[in-house]
Amino acid sequence: MAVEHESDFAPLKTWSHLAKNRRRPTEYEIVSTNLLWSTDDDAPWAMGPDVPLSRWYIKYRNNSPLRHGDWDGFRDPDQLVYRTYNMIQDGQESHVDALLEDHSGNEHDEGLTTEWVGRLATFYTPAKYLLHTVQMAAAYLAALSPSSTIENCFIFESGDQLRWVSRTAYRTAELRSTHPDVGFGSQERATWENHPAWQGFRELMEKTLVTWDWAEQFVALNLVAKPAIDAALLRTLSTVAHDNGDTLLALLCRAQLIDSERTVRWSEALLRYALDSPEHGDDNRDLVQSWFNKWAPLADAAVTAYCSALAQAVDAGEVARELANHRESLLTPAAVASL
Amino acid sequence: MPLLERSAWYDIARDTNWTPKYVEVDELFPPDQSDPYGIPVAEWETFDEPYKVSYREYVSVQREKDAGAYSVKAALARSSYYEDADPAYLSMLKLHYGAIALSEYAACQSDARMTRFSKAPGMRNMATFGMLDELRHGQIQLYFPHQLVSLDRQFDWAHQAHHSKNWAAIAGRHALDDVMMTRDAVTTSVMLNFAFETGLTNIQMIGLSADAANMGDFTFSNLITSIQSDEARHAQIGTPVLEIMVRNGRKAEAQQAVDIAFWRIHRIFAILTGIPMDYWIPLEKRDRSFKEYMTEFVGEQFERQLLDLGLERPWYWDIFLEDVETHHHCQAAATWAWRNTLWWNPTGNVGPRERAWLEEKYPGWNDTFGMYWDVMIENIRAGHPEKSEAVGMPAMCNMCQIPISNKGGTVWQARAYQLEYEGRLYSFCSTVCKWIFELEPSRYKTFNTIADRMYNGEISPNTPESILQYMGSGVISQGGRDAHDLAWVRAYDEPGATPRLVAGS
Numbered sequence: 001m002a003v004e005h006e007s008d009f010a011p012l013k014t015w016s017h018l019a020k021n022r023r024r025p026t027e028y029e030i031v032s033t034n035l036l037w038s039t040d041d042d043a044p045w046a047m048g049p050d051v052p053l054s055r056w057y058i059k060y061r062n063n064s065p066l067r068h069g070d071w072d073g074f075r076d077p078d079q080l081v082y083r084t085y086n087m088i089q090d091g092q093e094s095h096v097d098a099l100l101e102d103h104s105g106n107e108h109d110e111g112l113t114t115e116w117v118g119r120l121a122t123f124y125t126p127a128k129y130l131l132h133t134v135q136m137a138a139a140y141l142a143a144l145s146p147s148s149t150i151e152n153c154f155i156f157e158s159g160d161q162l163r164w165v166s167r168t169a170y171r172t173a174e175l176r177s178t179h180p181d182v183g184f185g186s187q188e189r190a191t192w193e194n195h196p197a198w199q200g201f202r203e204l205m206e207k208t209l210v211t212w213d214w215a216e217q218f219v220a221l222n223l224v225a226k227p228a229i230d231a232a233l234l235r236t237l238s239t240v241a242h243d244n245g246d247t248l249l250a251l252l253c254r255a256q257l258i259d260s261e262r263t264v265r266w267s268e269a270l271l272r273y274a275l276d277s278p279e280h281g282d283d284n285r286d287l288v289q290s291w292f293n294k295w296a297p298l299a300d301a302a303v304t305a306y307c308s309a310l311a312q313a314v315d316a317g318e319v320a321r322e323l324a325n326h327r328e329s330l331l332t333p334a335a336v337a338s339l
Numbered sequence: 340m341p342l343l344e345r346s347a348w349y350d351i352a353r354d355t356n357w358t359p360k361y362v363e364v365d366e367l368f369p370p371d372q373s374d375p376y377g378i379p380v381a382e383w384e385t386f387d388e389p390y391k392v393s394y395r396e397y398v399s400v401q402r403e404k405d406a407g408a409y410s411v412k413a414a415l416a417r418s419s420y421y422e423d424a425d426p427a428y429l430s431m432l433k434l435h436y437g438a439i440a441l442s443e444y445a446a447c448q449s450d451a452r453m454t455r456f457s458k459a460p461g462m463r464n465m466a467t468f469g470m471l472d473e474l475r476h477g478q479i480q481l482y483f484p485h486q487l488v489s490l491d492r493q494f495d496w497a498h499q500a501h502h503s504k505n506w507a508a509i510a511g512r513h514a515l516d517d518v519m520m521t522r523d524a525v526t527t528s529v530m531l532n533f534a535f536e537t538g539l540t541n542i543q544m545i546g547l548s549a550d551a552a553n554m555g556d557f558t559f560s561n562l563i564t565s566i567q568s569d570e571a572r573h574a575q576i577g578t579p580v581l582e583i584m585v586r587n588g589r590k591a592e593a594q595q596a597v598d599i600a601f602w603r604i605h606r607i608f609a610i611l612t613g614i615p616m617d618y619w620i621p622l623e624k625r626d627r628s629f630k631e632y633m634t635e636f637v638g639e640q641f642e643r644q645l646l647d648l649g650l651e652r653p654w655y656w657d658i659f660l661e662d663v664e665t666h667h668h669c670q671a672a673a674t675w676a677w678r679n680t681l682w683w684n685p686t687g688n689v690g691p692r693e694r695a696w697l698e699e700k701y702p703g704w705n706d707t708f709g710m711y712w713d714v715m716i717e718n719i720r721a722g723h724p725e726k727s728e729a730v731g732m733p734a735m736c737n738m739c740q741i742p743i744s745n746k747g748g749t750v751w752q753a754r755a756y757q758l759e760y761e762g763r764l765y766s767f768c769s770t771v772c773k774w775i776f777e778l779e780p781s782r783y784k785t786f787n788t789i790a791d792r793m794y795n796g797e798i799s800p801n802t803p804e805s806i807l808q809y810m811g812s813g814v815i816s817q818g819g820r821d822a823h824d825l826a827w828v829r830a831y832d833e834p835g836a837t838p839r840l841v842a843g844s
Contacts, residue, residue: 012495014488035481037501040502047783050781051781082405083479128351140451165464173348206367209362210362
């Protein structure tokens with residue numbers, strides 16, 4: 001058989017697939033790029049084409065109408081890897097621990113008005129269901145991502161949601177112990193399933209969760225639903241909480257926004273990446289516009305239902321308009337060109 | 340006020356099931372992705388993970404674990420350990436990283452499927468950590484070998500193996516695609532968390548860790564021990580899943596899932612672990628034999644867990660125990676003979692002392708596998724090392740994608756188990772691989788073994804050179820050769836060595 005010589009294979013400074021770049025690769029590139037084997041061939045898996053998950057991956061990932069010649073070329077603007085994710089989140093969680101410890105030491109919950117405590121039971125503690133739907137949706141998108149650099153972002157997003165499901169549960173338990181008669185820890189499911197304030201988000205997320213095309217679910221989740229959730233729960237609720245003397249909730253919302261803003265950064269970068277595709281950019285823009293048109297009314301309705309029920313002072317229409325303006329800006333060519 | 344104990348809020352965080360209103364339950368949880376067994380949601384809500392961890396604890400503990408693993412690596416990075424290491428030991432690392440790094444990463448998607456599609460809220464949370472764990476294992480097992488590509492191009496396979504059509508990578512992917520990539524969330528958990536992670540990963544991660552420590556490679560030893568500590572946690576997702584299945588009249592399906600996955604992964608891991616342990620690690624550094632590890636970890640611990648759950652040993656248990664004494668010896672010889680197809684350099688390393696050890700650990704080794712090596716050794720000593728290299732393509736198993744092979748020598752057992760299905764003849768290494776095929780032929784029937792690809796024109800022209808090229812050998816890196824350039828054969832020249840030469844061979 002053919003004999004090769006060592007000299008044919010001089011040592012490399014990095015993986016062969018990164019060696020063509022002139023600069024030294026970052027840790028992020030070394031451990032994050034081109035990791036899926038299921039995108040190497042037309043058939044995602046070695047199993048037969050009629051196996052349900054073979055069909056699923058071909059239909060909802062490979063044949064997605066959002067197209068790009070090189071999904072592996074996408075890069076997370078934060079260049080997050082597992083190791084740094086834990087470092088950052090360990091620090092963030094220490095901060096949240098300190099907030100919780102400080103406020104419980106100051107008998108924060110005892111000082112809340114009865115009226116506000118009632119509103120927390122309606123508008124805050126049931127949020128674990130909403131956050132959990134995002135945890136599930138992000139996990140679906142991790143499973144269906146067309147490249148590892150995209151998948152990793154979704155993995156962190158799903159982990160972030162578990163973080164806030166947990167912190168919401170933590171606060172639920174604290175509030176239950178101070179205000180045992182309000183139904184904390186027991187009435188959340190009924191509120192999530194029945195209270196009008198939540199039904200818009202519930203409908204939005206139930207429908208997002210069953211939108212199997214990976215790209216449409218990504219757009220629905222991270223470019224429409226999640227910004228709406230952030231606007232309603234993290235910004236509006238936070239402001240109203242502050243006005244009602246609930247500094248702890250306002251600060252927790254602010255901490256949660258740090259995670260959300262990271263998701264926004266890579267999600268908008270991924271959208272730009274799709275719009276910048278030389279072959280498919282124009283089609284992708286039309287497609288995303290059609291998805292915005294489809295999903296925005298559900299998100300607007302969700303924001304309006306939640307915000308207008310939360311407090312009379314809130315201008316729910318303004319919140320929805322800001323979201324719409326921002327979405328629109330994402331698709332304007334000028335926004336693309338300036339980045 | 341101190342912070343609340345985890346137990347004060349934990350149940351609230353895993354009370355996240357709701358009744359969908361705007362979509363149907365079966366839309367939200369399609370049976371093909373979620374639970375094809377129709378177990379009631381209320382049953383899934385009893386899911387109680389034996390090992391509990393909060394997000395806050397997770398990021399803290401994992402940060403510390405990473406700090407430990409990376410600092411050991413950093414501290415030893417300036418030593419010339421790898422430059423001076425036994426080339427056969429480096430082969431173990433090449434095989435490990437090539438086979439494992441992207442496989443662990445692939446498991447992120449298996450855990451992601453459980454996070455999305457499990458009807459058990461506790462399981463969805465645990466699988467979220469599992470998904471993060473597998474990301475860790477994929478990334479750290481790329482980061483560590485990355486520095487070694489500057490030492491040896493074969494380490495490029497840590498990233499490339501699973502993008503290649505190398506036969507060994509094909510075999511690995513076929514098993515993983517079957518067990519963890521194309522099953523619903525419930526079956527994936529039984530196959531991956533229980534059969535694979537509870538049953539077999541500790542062989543690789545604990546067993547090899549001991550050998551690596553004996554070899555002085557504390558970077559690797561520490562790394563895989565750290566990885567196993569994650570596996571041991573998220574593997575526990577499988578136990579309550581099995582309990583719920585058994586309680587809901589799905590014991591037979593659970594048993595079948597365990598039986599399929601355990602066999603499939605065993606066939607791969609025996610090569611991955613068994614060959615380095617019993618052949619490549621120098622005699623004085625070997626911790627235990629592969630069989631001894633398997634007897635303890637699988638024969639005792641895993642078997643006990645199966646029985647505790649109300650399951651049985653797989654029906655093929657006797658065949659499995661026989662396979663533990665057979666399969667990796669066959670493949671040690673076969674992979675060595677076909678060494679130019681590999682991305683690592685195997686060593687034969689069956690000198691007189693090693694053979695005495697093998698005979699002690701595997702009574703009868705000399706009269707079976709040993710007779711094959713006798714021929715190889717005789718040819719090498721007669722000045723014909725080229726006769727120790729196999730040419731052409733062996734028959735491949737249509738299930739495990741591994742060369743069909745069995746005991747040779749005086750107890751010749753080599754045979755293929757064949758099946759004609761829809762006009763095509765399928766060959767299997769064993770009744771177990773044939774059984775798996777017959778359970779669901781449509782799942783497996785279309786796949787072409789690498790031997791099939793030679794005959795159907797996918798590998799063209801049908802020459803030894805183009806076969807090697809197709810497999811990436813001589814393309815991604817130089818192909819494999821004997822790690823010690825056959826130096827181990829010289830042990831037979833020493834006074835007192837008693838080579839067993841077979842008359843007329």
